[in-house]
Amino acid sequence: MSAGTVVGISVYPVRGCAGTPLQQAEVGPAGLAGDRExxxxxxxxxxxxxxxxxxxxxxxxxxxxxxxxxxxxxxxxxxxxxxxLTGRPEGAAAVHLVSRQALDRAAAGVVPDGCGAEDPRANLLLDLPADDERTWVGRRLRLGSAVLQVTRLPKHCLGVYAEVAEPGTVTVGDEVLPA
Known part of the structure; x- marks a missing residue:
């Protein structure tokens, strides 16, 4: 039962700077290769x-x-x-996922009080026609050959953060499946 599809992959080689779009990424224990190096x-x-x-x-x-x-x-x-950068900055997760639907809600002004609608700087952009990633905290997902454990909502409220349960490869077009 697919929850959706990976429609975009980005890494941010220099923390705070623009992202680099990819068609495929290796996902290791610390996140996507080349991200926030x-x-x-x-x-x-x-x-x-x-x-x-x-x-x-x-x-x-x-x-x-x-x-x-x-x-x-x-x-x-x-x-x-x-x-x-050596190690992960405090409070940072290995992978940040956000759906097109969350971006659409934010663009329409539908965000919870205290949340921002600015660029979420997510690693994986998903299309989730019948799902909402905010309900995934505590779930394991398979994207390509990688398995992610969704751990929490980010402070800025768009998308979810995940840790890497099983390293692997994620490609644009991969299904988002329960693991």
């Missing part, structure tokens, strides 16, 4: 996040730390550097 750091050593520096979201990473740092510095108007 580095962070923007200011001269004081402080890691900058999207909410600290909204201009980050418009920077498309090239894969070159020097070029990416220069692009971020140009947007922010101050010197920065990129540093590799």
């Amino acid at each position: 580095s962070a923007v750091v200011d001269l004081d050593g402080r890691v900058l996040r999207g909410k600290d520096a909204p201009g980050l979201a418009g920077v498309v990473p090239t894969g070159s730390p020097d070029l990416d740092a220069a692009a971020v510095a140009a947007v922010l108007g101050r010197p920065v550097r990129l540093e590799p």
Whole structure:
């Protein structure tokens, strides 16, 4: 019994910067390969996040730390550097899933009080014609050969967070199945 389909995959190589769309991704214990591998750091050593520096979201990473740092510095108007991220930032989940239906609800202004409708920066975009991912907390899902354990709703209220129960490969077009 399919709950839906994977219709988009994105990784965010530099935390806070624009995503890179993929047709297929390897999912390891820490999440999608290539996701949030580095962070923007200011001269004081402080890691900058999207909410600290909204201009980050418009920077498309090239894969070159020097070029990416220069692009971020140009947007922010101050010197920065990129540093590799080791481990997952506090409060971050391995995988973020969101449905087209949740994005449609948010675009129509249907979000719970206190929730944001801005870009959820999700890894997996799903089409769930007859389901709602907010009901999945505690469930295991198979997407391609990967199995995810849905753990919680994100603070910004769009989609769900999941941990990786079984590493594997996810491809656009894969069904979302109970595991």
